[in-house]
Amino acid sequence: MKTRLGYRKSSLFIVAAVLLLASCPNPLLTEIEEAVVVVVTPPEVEAIYPSTNGENIAINLDNISVTFSKPIDASSINETTFAITTPDGTEVTGVLAVINDTVTFDPNADLAYSTEYTVTISGIRDEDGNVISVAYTWSFTTGLAPDTAKPSGGTVQINSSGDAWTTSQVVTLEIEGIDNYGIAQMYISNTSNFASSVLTTYSPDATTGKVTYEDWILTDEDGAKIVYVKFEDGAGNVSASPIEGTIQLDTQAPSIGTFFINGGDSGTNTNLVLLELAGATDLAGGSGTAQYRYRVGYIDDAGDEIFTGTGTADWITWTTLTGGEETIADFPLLVSSGETQIFEMEIRDLAGNISAINRQTITYDATPP
Secondary structure (H helix, E strand, O other): OOOOOOOOHHHHHHHHHHHHHOOOOOOOHHHHHHHHHHHHOOOOEEEEEOOOOEEEEOOOOOOEEEEEOOOEOHHHOOOOOEEEEOOOOOEOOEEEEEEOOEEEEEEOOOOOOOOEEEEEEOOOEEOOOOEOOOOEEEEEEEOOOOOOOOOOOEEEEEOOOOOOEEOOOEEEEEEEEOOOOOEEEEEEEOOOOOOOEEEEEOOOOOOOOOEEEEEEEOOOOOEEEEEEEEEEEOOOOEOOOOEEEEEEEOOOOOEOOEEEEHHHOOEEOOOEEEEEEEOOEOOOOOOOEEEEEEEEEEEOOOOOEEEOOOHHHHEOOOEEOEOOEEEEEEEEOOOOOOOEEEEEEEEEEOOOOEOOOEEEEEEEOOOOO
């Protein structure tokens, strides 16, 4: 989610700070400039219900819903800045409400059958005082009957790849709801009682039929996570029970127990060595150790460390690790007599967390005394 600054006066302070620091190198300047962009950017419409040119909308509609890119100043919302009219210009009266970045309109009476309605948004301000830059207008047409059925069913997928594990609390939700007339809004929560939830307009992608909700934050303890979603249709009917999406959160890196070259020797007189990785573990409740990789280098005459590639090319491909152990016999050293070989080992768990590097060295000396 975008960073938001809640006080209008903050814009003056931050702009002044940028002017003061603009000619001076300062590590905070970039962060301040980004904050200024957020503060001075006008709100934009991100999602609407009913959809543009939507048809067969229930006549007992009680949720015309609009979600903006920023929190909206409730004092700027009225039947002039958020107007609903019929083709002959008759205004629809109702109750407006603002919840953070979402504005809803509940008509005082049922809408007329088979009638086109136009919604016009203009003059609305965000909490920083910026006015929507261009009026936003769209239309929809009602059907021939009220809607009394609750939304039923749907899916929530956490992260588009559908992985069983995630290493981050911040995830992306792919949400799809089912309703006979269409869903207006959805509530998202980390708890089944929705004591703390986010309300947003349901506006699915035309191709996938799903809503992508980015930057959802899971609760902060590792383990099984459930995200709950319930839907509300345009007539105000709410899902009888929420749908759920599940994923396992693992933010802790695994650890390498021991990694030895020739059992821990510091030197060798042969150019074939034994590499032994043992005791690789993950924390209780973690995803479990899955793979290992290593890279090989040497110390040159100038004392510099040289590896066989650059960046990720240094490392071998991730290889399956079974039971937290791996033995590689007769590994050929790449150095000449008198030089020191470097070995660095990492392991990775199923979630993708990577351990700290375990580094070992051995000096090759084939010169007899």
